[in-house]
Amino acid sequence: MVNQFFYPKTIAVIGATADPKKFGNAVTMNLLENKNLQSEIFPINPKSELILGLKSYPSILEIEQKIDLAILLVPAKAVPIVVDQCVEKQVKRIIIISAGFGEINEEGKQLEREMVRKVQEVGSKIIGPNCVGIMNLDIGLNASFVLTPLKGHVSMVTQSGSFGAACLYEMWWQGLGFSKFANLGNMADVNLTNLLEYFKDDKDTEVVCIYLESVIDGRAFYNKMKEVANIKPTVILKGGRTIAGMKSASSHTGSIATDYTSLKAAIKQSGATLCESLMDYITAIKAFSFLPLPKGKRIGILTNSGGSAVLFSDNAEEFGLEIAEFSKDFEEKISPFLIPLVKKVNPLDMIAGADGEAYYNVTKAMLENPEIDIVVPCAVIPTFLEMKPDEHFLGVIKAWNETGRKKPILPIFMSGSLLKHVKGIAEDEKVPIFISPKEAAFAAKVLLDRAKKLQK
Amino acid sequence: MVNQFFYPKTIAVIGATADPKKFGNAVTMNLLENKNLQSEIFPINPKSELILGLKSYPSILEIEQKIDLAILLVPAKAVPIVVDQCVEKQVKRIIIISAGFGEINEEGKQLEREMVRKVQEVGSKIIGPNCVGIMNLDIGLNASFVLTPLKGHVSMVTQSGSFGAACLYEMWWQGLGFSKFANLGNMADVNLTNLLEYFKDDKDTEVVCIYLESVIDGRAFYNKMKEVANIKPTVILKGGRTIAGMKSASSHTGSIATDYTSLKAAIKQSGATLCESLMDYITAIKAFSFLPLPKGKRIGILTNSGGSAVLFSDNAEEFGLEIAEFSKDFEEKISPFLIPLVKKVNPLDMIAGADGEAYYNVTKAMLENPEIDIVVPCAVIPTFLEMKPDEHFLGVIKAWNETGRKKPILPIFMSGSLLKHVKGIAEDEKVPIFISPKEAAFAAKVLLDRAKKLQK
Numbered sequence: 001m002v003n004q005f006f007y008p009k010t011i012a013v014i015g016a017t018a019d020p021k022k023f024g025n026a027v028t029m030n031l032l033e034n035k036n037l038q039s040e041i042f043p044i045n046p047k048s049e050l051i052l053g054l055k056s057y058p059s060i061l062e063i064e065q066k067i068d069l070a071i072l073l074v075p076a077k078a079v080p081i082v083v084d085q086c087v088e089k090q091v092k093r094i095i096i097i098s099a100g101f102g103e104i105n106e107e108g109k110q111l112e113r114e115m116v117r118k119v120q121e122v123g124s125k126i127i128g129p130n131c132v133g134i135m136n137l138d139i140g141l142n143a144s145f146v147l148t149p150l151k152g153h154v155s156m157v158t159q160s161g162s163f164g165a166a167c168l169y170e171m172w173w174q175g176l177g178f179s180k181f182a183n184l185g186n187m188a189d190v191n192l193t194n195l196l197e198y199f200k201d202d203k204d205t206e207v208v209c210i211y212l213e214s215v216i217d218g219r220a221f222y223n224k225m226k227e228v229a230n231i232k233p234t235v236i237l238k239g240g241r242t243i244a245g246m247k248s249a250s251s252h253t254g255s256i257a258t259d260y261t262s263l264k265a266a267i268k269q270s271g272a273t274l275c276e277s278l279m280d281y282i283t284a285i286k287a288f289s290f291l292p293l294p295k296g297k298r299i300g301i302l303t304n305s306g307g308s309a310v311l312f313s314d315n316a317e318e319f320g321l322e323i324a325e326f327s328k329d330f331e332e333k334i335s336p337f338l339i340p341l342v343k344k345v346n347p348l349d350m351i352a353g354a355d356g357e358a359y360y361n362v363t364k365a366m367l368e369n370p371e372i373d374i375v376v377p378c379a380v381i382p383t384f385l386e387m388k389p390d391e392h393f394l395g396v397i398k399a400w401n402e403t404g405r406k407k408p409i410l411p412i413f414m415s416g417s418l419l420k421h422v423k424g425i426a427e428d429e430k431v432p433i434f435i436s437p438k439e440a441a442f443a444a445k446v447l448l449d450r451a452k453k454l455q456k
Numbered sequence: 457m458v459n460q461f462f463y464p465k466t467i468a469v470i471g472a473t474a475d476p477k478k479f480g481n482a483v484t485m486n487l488l489e490n491k492n493l494q495s496e497i498f499p500i501n502p503k504s505e506l507i508l509g510l511k512s513y514p515s516i517l518e519i520e521q522k523i524d525l526a527i528l529l530v531p532a533k534a535v536p537i538v539v540d541q542c543v544e545k546q547v548k549r550i551i552i553i554s555a556g557f558g559e560i561n562e563e564g565k566q567l568e569r570e571m572v573r574k575v576q577e578v579g580s581k582i583i584g585p586n587c588v589g590i591m592n593l594d595i596g597l598n599a600s601f602v603l604t605p606l607k608g609h610v611s612m613v614t615q616s617g618s619f620g621a622a623c624l625y626e627m628w629w630q631g632l633g634f635s636k637f638a639n640l641g642n643m644a645d646v647n648l649t650n651l652l653e654y655f656k657d658d659k660d661t662e663v664v665c666i667y668l669e670s671v672i673d674g675r676a677f678y679n680k681m682k683e684v685a686n687i688k689p690t691v692i693l694k695g696g697r698t699i700a701g702m703k704s705a706s707s708h709t710g711s712i713a714t715d716y717t718s719l720k721a722a723i724k725q726s727g728a729t730l731c732e733s734l735m736d737y738i739t740a741i742k743a744f745s746f747l748p749l750p751k752g753k754r755i756g757i758l759t760n761s762g763g764s765a766v767l768f769s770d771n772a773e774e775f776g777l778e779i780a781e782f783s784k785d786f787e788e789k790i791s792p793f794l795i796p797l798v799k800k801v802n803p804l805d806m807i808a809g810a811d812g813e814a815y816y817n818v819t820k821a822m823l824e825n826p827e828i829d830i831v832v833p834c835a836v837i838p839t840f841l842e843m844k845p846d847e848h849f850l851g852v853i854k855a856w857n858e859t860g861r862k863k864p865i866l867p868i869f870m871s872g873s874l875l876k877h878v879k880g881i882a883e884d885e886k887v888p889i890f891i892s893p894k895e896a897a898f899a900a901k902v903l904l905d906r907a908k909k910l911q912k
Contacts, residue, residue, distance in 0.1 A: 023809070026840035076797075099807060100797050132808070145808070147839040160763025162808060162836040169837070169872030213766060239763050244779050245770030249762075251801050257766075277894040278767065278870070306705075307616025307695050310669060310713075311734065314701035323700050341532075341556050345707050351555060352588070352601070352618060353479070380618040381625070383603040384482035414734070416625030438733045 002190060002198040005093045005127060006136040006180055008039050008069035011143065012060050012091070014082050015073030015098075016043030016051050023097060024073040026145035027133060028052055034148060036140030042067065060089050069093045071133065071143055076100030076108075079129065083115045087122050094119060095143060096128035102186040103130050112188035119189070131185030132161030137178050138204050144183070152177025153206035154285055157195035159184055159213045160239065163278075167211070170282050175427035176289055179204040191216055196224040200231060207288045209235040209281070213249040215258045226270040233288035233450055234272040237281040238263060271453035273446045280442055283434070287443035290432040291408040293451040298324035299444065300372035301347035302362045304354045304392070305380040308414055308437055309347035312378060315441030321448065323347070324372050330365070337361040352382060356391025364399035367407050374444050378412040378437070381421065389421035397429050408447055410440040458646060458654040461549045461583060462592040462636055464495050464525035467599065468516050468547070470538050471529030471554075472499030472507050479553060480529040482601035483589060484508055490604060492596030498523065516545050525549045527589065527599055532556030532564075535585065539571045543578050550575060551599060552584035558642040559586050568644035575645070587641030588617030593634050594660050600639070608633025609662035610741055613651035615640055615669045616695065619734075623667070626738045631883035632745055635660040647672055652680040656687060663744045665691040665737070669705040671714045682726040689744035689906055690728040693737040694719060727909035729902045736898055739890070743899035746888040747864040749907040754780035755900065756828035757803035758818045760810045760848070761836040764870055764893055765803035768834060771897030777904065779803070780828050786821070793817040808838060812847025820855035823863050830900050834868040834893070837877065845877035853885050864903055866896040 011031060015024040024045070031041050032052060042065075043051040046058040057063055060070060060082070070091045074082055079098050086094050096115075101108035112129065119126055127134060133144025137151040146161070149168045154176060158164035161183035171177070180202065182195055192212055199208045208228055215221045228234050240249035240257035249257035267274045273288075275281040299321050303309040313323055323346050331344040337358050342350055350358055359377055366375045379392040393411060400409050412434045413422055419435065426433045434440035467487060471480040480501070487497050488508060498521075499507040502514040513519055516526060516538070526547045528538055535554050542550050552571075557564035568585065575582055583590060589600025593607040602617070605624045610632055614620035617639035627633070636658065638651055648668055655664045664684055671677045684690050696705035696713035705713035723730045729744075731737040755777050759765040769779055779802050787800040793814050798806055806814055815833055822831045835848040849867060856865050868890045869878055875891065882889045890896035 020842045023840065104797065104799070145840045158763070160761065160766070162761030163763030163767075163870075166761065166764060166836045166870035166872070169870065169874050171872070173872035173875075211763060213763070237767075239766035239770065241770045242773035244773035245766050248769040248779070248803050249766045251762075251799055251803075251805070277771075278764075278892045279894065305616065305618030305622065306707075307614070307619030307667060307669070308622060308734075310616070310695035310701050310705045311619075311693075313704040314695065314697045315733075317698035317700035323704070341560065343560070343707055347704050347707075349707070380622045384479065384601045386476045414619075414622035414625065416622070416627070416629035418625050419629075436734045438735065 001125070002194050005069065005095070005134055006141065007139065008093065010040045010042065010065055010068050012042045012044055012063065012067045012070045013073065014044040014060060014070055016045050016056065018048065018051050023145045027071060027073060027097065027143065030142040030144060030148060034140035034142060038139065039141065060085050060091070067091045069095065069143070072096045072098055074098060080111060080115055083118065087118050087124065090122060092124050094124060094126045095131070095133055096126060097131055097133055097145070099130040101129045102188060112186060116189045126189040127182065128185040129188060131183040132164065133183060135178060135181040150177030152179065152289070153204060154178050154209060154289060155180040155199045155202065155205040156209045157182045157184060157192055157199070158211040159187070160211060161185065163211055166278065167282065170278070171285065174282060174286050175430070176286060187216060193217055193221045193224045196228050200228045205232065207233050207235065207285055209285055211237050211239065213239045213257050215263065222266045222270065225267070225272055229270045229272040235275060235281060235284045235288065236267055236272050237275045237278070241276070273449065279439070283439050283442050284446045286432050287447050290430060291447060292406060293447055293454070294373040294408050295451070296373040297322045297448050298371060298373045299376055300324050300366040300369065301376045301378060302359065302366065303347055303349055303378040304352055304382065305378060305414065306349045308378050308380060308412065309349060312376060312412065312437035312441055313347060315438045316444070319441050319445035321441065321444055327371060330369055330371070334362055334365050353385060355387055356395040359392040360395030360399050363396045363409070364403060367399055367403040374408050374410065376410045376412065376440060381413060381415045381418045389418055390425055393422045393425055397425070397431055400431070410434055410443055412437055412440045457581070458650045461525065461551070461590055462597065463595065464549065466496045466498065466521055466524050468498040468500055468519065468523045468526045469529065470500040470516060470526055472501050472512065474504065474507050479601045483527060483529060483553065483599065486598040486600060486604060490596035490598060494595065495597065496521070516541050516547070523547045525551065525599070528552045528554055530554060536567060536571055539574065543574050543580065546578060548580050550580060550582045551587070551589055552582060553587055553589055553601070555586040557585045558644060568642060572645045582645040583638065584641040585644060587639040588620065589639065591634060591637040606633030608635065608745070609660060610634050610665060610745060611636040611655045611658065611661040612665045613638045613640060613648055614667040615643065616667060617641065619667055622734065623738065626734070627741065630738060630742050631886070632742060643672060649673055649677045649680045652684050656684045661688065663689050663691065663741055665741055667693050667695065669695045669713050671719065678722045678726065681723070681728055685726045685728040691731060691737060691740045691744065692723055692728050693731045693734070697732070729905065735895070739895050739898050740902045742888050743903050746886060747903060748862060749903055749910070750829040750864050751907070752829040753778045753904050754827060754829045755832055756780050756822040756825065756830070757832045757834060758815065758822065759803055759805055759834040760808055760838065761834060761870065762805045764834050764836065764868065765805060768832060768868065768893035768897055769803060771894045772900070775897050775901035777897065777900055783827060786825055786827070790818055790821050809841060811843055812851040815848045816851030816855050819852045819865070820859060823855055823859040829863065831863060831865045832868065832896060833865060837869060837871045837874045845874055846881055849878045849881060853881070853887055856887070866890055866899055868893055868896045
């Protein structure tokens with residue numbers, strides 16, 4: 001059902017314009033710029049005959065072809081009239097980007113209900129109003145005014161459009177891309193549950209993520225979340241956990257923010273991954289996108305920085321992980337790769353002089369050790385002894401590749417301004433980088449939680 | 457007393473070498489590369505006559521001049537002999553970078569005690585062993601094997617050298633620089649308390665930061681921390697908060713990690729700023745370096761992203777901050793800068809179309825509003841309507857400059873891959889950027905905590 005929003009053959013942009021200072025331009029440009037998109041685009045604007053090289057129509061009723069998807073960017077007061085035209089034209093899927101409805105006042109809510117009633121009578125559906133739009137990168141569709149992100153296997157539904165944009169930028173920076181993206185705005189009609197249902201069965205969606213503030217249909221949503229989480233990693237961030245946050249959320253989408261305590265309990269029960277900040281949310285998405293699940297909670301840490309491993313150990317304990325004990329056999333196995341000063345205990349502090357070769361050998365030994373489930377290669381990028389800034393990371397990747405990428409690795413590179421030396425490699429090789437001990441420990445935790453859920 | 461380590465007129469590098477694969481080379485290069493350094497450098501290596509263009513001496517005893525500071529990079533077994541020579545030469549300050557002592561075993565600890573006893577007899581002092589060295593950027597001194605950071609007003613003492621390096625990279629990336637830096641390694645002689653004493657009175661040190669795992673002289677340390685925190689913002693991160701972390705810390709420096717509960721209580725009492733992760737540590741340093749203290753806890757938020765402001769509101773409440781109420785007067789004042797759709801409530805969601813001019817005007821109005829103590833301009837960088845990616849940030853800075861930078865501003869730019877568009881401006885203008893709501897809220901919290909402490 002929601003599917004039809006994501007695979008339209010014909011798209012009408014109502015409020016399209018050549019004026020780059022209008023959202024109607026941004027959406028039309030986004031639709032036209034991706035040359036892979038096969039859909040036919042129909043700009044609609046009574047004031048123009050030609051928009052960005054395409055014939056413009058005065059109204060959707062003037063188009064001869066059947067229209068699968070209409071995107072509305074007209075001022076709020078004109079929206080109901082245009083929706084009526086869409087109903088007359090039998091457009092099955094409508095996205096209302098325009099703001100100025102339920103998020104403003106009760107009158108706006110009333111208008112939303114009226115529009116939804118009308119479209120439902122002809123079996124049509126509305127996304128929005130007050131949203132940035134949707135995307136399906138699998139067919140090159142960007143039906144939003146946000147820039148086109150990387151293509152990938154993450155699908156996101158978000159109540160806040162600009163927060164979705166923020167995630168998009170952050171994920172891009174981490175080398176993560178989208179399959180589907182949907183910002184639902186005021187959720188007058190299509191809601192979170194509908195999107196979860198769709199993502200559950202969508203073959204291109206491997207990781208499902210949700211930013212929500214209010215759940216309208218409690219039980220249906222919780223049941224669907226559970227179904228999805230049984231099949232795919234499902235990452236959830238809730239805005240409005242506190243009274244201040246709920247107040248702020250209600251003002252912004254016009255709906256009453258859902259109580260966090262009960263939502264939290266439901267998420268826990270469903271086995272979905274709950275995050276409490278943007279950074280944790282991105283970290284969880286990164287972990288699920290790049291890494292296999294661990295078989296257990298025993299962690300092996302190698303480092304050239306004692307302090308960083310200490311901090312990681314703190315976070316690991318706080319997150320319920322376990323620092324593995326090295327066996328005598330394992331100590332002997334790694335011995336040739338270490339200088340005599342190194343104590344063969346976990347975390348294995350190989351001291352500042354450890355090079356890429358040492359990282360390769362020890363990472364590989366840990367990946368091959370059946371008593372270690374998760375390997376954490378931690379390094380402060382050295383700027384001395386003629387070491388290359390990327391040799392440690394390359395050593396780690398080589399070891400991971402040679403052992404078939406079967407266990408999760410969490411490379412921590414504490415690098416700040418030196419990050420540029422390893423970032424490109426991470427993207428090319430599809431390996432995650434974590435920039436702090438806490439981030440890596442959180443990634444280990446969410447992977448382990450999911451592994452445990454699936455073992456049940 | 458510790459002062460003399462940081463202002464040496466003559467420096468002997470024992471174990472200096474032209475071989476770039478040795479730490480003795482890295483330290484010598486770091487000393488020579490900064491042309492501002494007035495100190496005279498004496499490389500010591502019996503196997504060379506000339507090192508990096510300087511005359512090399514077979515031993516420190518062959519140098520005619522008085523030596524203020526000796527840096528030891530010889531193998532562990534040669535260290536005690538070289539220390540004896542330093543004592544004979546009456547070198548007052550000795551840094552032992554070489555590892556292989558107390559962090560290894562009891563015999564190593566015994567050796568440390570013996571060396572300290574000998575140098576104390578002649579009134580000399582040791583930093584180390586097992587450290588990366590020290591820096592005094594005020595005179596261009598980098599007596600370590602870590603790269604030279606930016607010059608600034610932060611002074612750091614760290615028990616972990618590589619963690620210090622990680623901070624350095626991260627701070628560089630944030631446009632933050634050092635006055636003094638000291639890694640104390642095993643702390644056989646000079647300890648954290650000595651450095652705090654020094655930073656307290658050092659006129660170039662404006663923000664004091666400490667990474668510690670073990671405190672040797674409990675009461676003295678706590679008293680000194682309190683004295684420092686009374687005068688300067690003092691930021692503390694403790695490695696080894698948990699059993700796993702303490703075990704890992706003990707293995708790494710050879711000393712028993714200090715119990716966290718009592719340390720936490722002492723830090724709280726002192727009014728220093730306690731952090732529990734690298735990122736919080738850097739955030740606190742950034743906040744104290746760039747921003748004035750607030751007069752109260754009332755926050756004004758302007759945003760083009762509702763969801764982001766919701767998340768900030770959640771964090772703000774969790775950190776004990778308060779979202780200010782707008783007065784009627786203030787609503788009228790900002791009205792001309794907003795489109796009619798915008799609800800005049802705090803957080804002020806100006807919606808996606810808000811431009812740099814709107815950010816300038818509203819930020820300024822909030823900075824001038826006596827009922828707002830802290831201003832949080834939050835933006836998801838827009839990529840549409842021909843807006844420039846830096847115009848919101850420039851608007852915010854203009855407003856801050858025009859109002860004399862009297863109130864703290866916490867610009868949140870959720871930008872990921874687009875961060876490059878504002879990062880350079882932040883550095884040039886000495887304005888912080890926060891990349892997530894939580895980071896900004898933590899910064900507000902630490903500033904407010906300090907303001908409250910000083911009001912007492």
